[in-house]
Amino acid sequence: MTHAPTQTCAETSPSCPDQERPCGGCPFARKVDDLVLANDALTELNRQLQLAQAKLVQSEKLASIGQLAAGVAHEINNPVGYVFSNFGSLEKYLGDLFRMLAAYEAAEAQLADTPAAASLAQLREEIDLDFLKEDVPTLMDESREGIRRVHKIVQDLKDFSRVDNRQEWEWTDLHKGIDSTLNIVNNEIKYRADVVREYGTLPDVQCLSSEINQVFMNLLVNAAHAIDKERGTIHVRTGAEDGQVWVEIEDDGCGIPAEHLGRVFDPFFTTKPVGKGTGLGLSLSYGIVQKHGGRLDVESAPGKGTRFRVTIPVAQAEASLA
Ligand SMILES: Nc1ncnc2c1ncn2[C@@H]1O[C@H](COP(=O)(O)OP(=O)(O)O)[C@@H](O)[C@H]1O
Ligand SMILES: [Mg+2]
Structure with a gap:
């Protein structure tokens, strides 16, 4: 593109498309300069917008993860609650059962040399009653600790996300x-x-x-x-x-x-x-x-x-x- 210099100017525009014949500050060159500047400003604005958008996407993502976590925490809280409270009852029942078992064992002595005594002894061996008596309380303790941990994590998740209230x-x-x-x-x-x-x-x-x-x-x-x-x-x-x-x-x-x-x-x-x-x-x-x-x-x-x-x-x- 060429254009005739319509006026003279002290400056030579680097944006003038006709560098062979510098036209100085002709109106066309000035417009091109303005456009270049406007374009730079728009590019920068666009970059900032992209950053802002990325931040927004990230915080949206965090918010939805928080919401999800709070939802899951709420859902888990309920079953964890009743497993935990059932544990209390279960422990009491097991205590009663063990007491009953001890009474049976005491009474067993009176069955000496009867077929009933022999089958009881066989069953005791089969189920390894001594080990079972030892292991049941350990399993109960471990399970209670596990449930307590789940309960704590669920509570922490709820505290952490706090999306239940704005x-x-x-x-x-x-x-x-x-x-x-x-x-x-x-x-x-x-x-x-x-x-x-x-x-x-x-x-x-x-x-x-x-x-x-x-x-x-x-x-x-x-x-x-x-x-x-x-x-x-x-x-x-x-x-x-x-x-x-x-x-x-x-x-x-x-x-x-x-x-x-x-x-x-x-x-x-x-x-x-x-x-x-x-x-x-x-x-x-x-x-x-x-x-x-x-x-x-x-x-x-x-x-x-x-x-x-x-x-x-x-x-x-x-x-x-x-
Ligand atoms: N405690 C730290 N020790 C060493 N480098 C770190 C530490 N924290 C942050 N950085 C540096 O800063 C960068 C940016 O951290 P961050 O914004 O959390 O992004 P990301 O962890 O996803 O890379 C990391 O990639 C790492 O190079
Ligand atoms: Mg990081």
């Missing part, structure tokens, strides 16, 4: 939240690291509890993923000062190289293989902590470990509770 600012015991979260991610942690809790004294904190739990979960799972030796340690420390509370999660894992440190909160930044990392955990956590008027800080020594610290105010300003 997400609201509420005064929360953060230690309870951390403990529930630890219980839920236990599977991710227990084969890799020991968790050492060094809790200070915390006041109740005004927060969106399930979102804050989400932050703890992301930090704990990241800490567990970072352990690159046989077995590591994750310290969870808490404290309060000057109207703020802090929670620190420190691991002795691989650490974060200096060149990555500034990028870990970026959406989609991950060093994990596809399927294991989305790169959204820290960026979401950052957003949640910010929403609480707090800070999320990181310190890391490559090869030695990493410490994340969440600091949030005890109480929220009236305006941010809307």
Whole structure:
């Protein structure tokens, strides 16, 4: 495309399609420049929209997982409840049966040398009555412990997701939240690291509890993923000062190289293989902590470990509770 220079201008536009014959600031070139600028702005806006959308999708996903978890927890709670209460009755009945059995055994002596005594002795051997008497209480204890654990996990899941009521600012015991979260991610942690809790004294904190739990979960799972030796340690420390509370999660894992440190909160930044990392955990956590008027800080020594610290105010300003 060519165009005649209609006016002269001191500048030469790099966007002029006719570079052979620079036309300076002709109206056409100016329009092209404007369009290029507008296009750049739109591209940037589009990128931001995509990020916002990805965040939304992720939080939608988390919300539906939470909803699912709460639903499942509710469904499991009921049968677990009656199995647990039946256990009490069963234990009592078994105690009675054992007492009855002892009475029969005492009476058995009077049947000596009768065919009934012989068949009783045979049956006793067949079912290995002595072992059975020993094993039944052990099985009962183990089963009760199993049911108690299921009950606890279900309770923790309900606490964790709290989707039964709309997400609201509420005064929360953060230690309870951390403990529930630890219980839920236990599977991710227990084969890799020991968790050492060094809790200070915390006041109740005004927060969106399930979102804050989400932050703890992301930090704990990241800490567990970072352990690159046989077995590591994750310290969870808490404290309060000057109207703020802090929670620190420190691991002795691989650490974060200096060149990555500034990028870990970026959406989609991950060093994990596809399927294991989305790169959204820290960026979401950052957003949640910010929403609480707090800070999320990181310190890391490559090869030695990493410490994340969440600091949030005890109480929220009236305006941010809307
Ligand atoms: N405790 C940690 N130790 C070492 N690296 C970490 C730790 N936490 C986060 N990172 C780094 O930050 C990246 C981003 O973390 P995150 O946003 O949670 O996404 P993801 O865990 O899905 O990769 C991780 O891929 C990892 O490289
Ligand atoms: Mg993560």
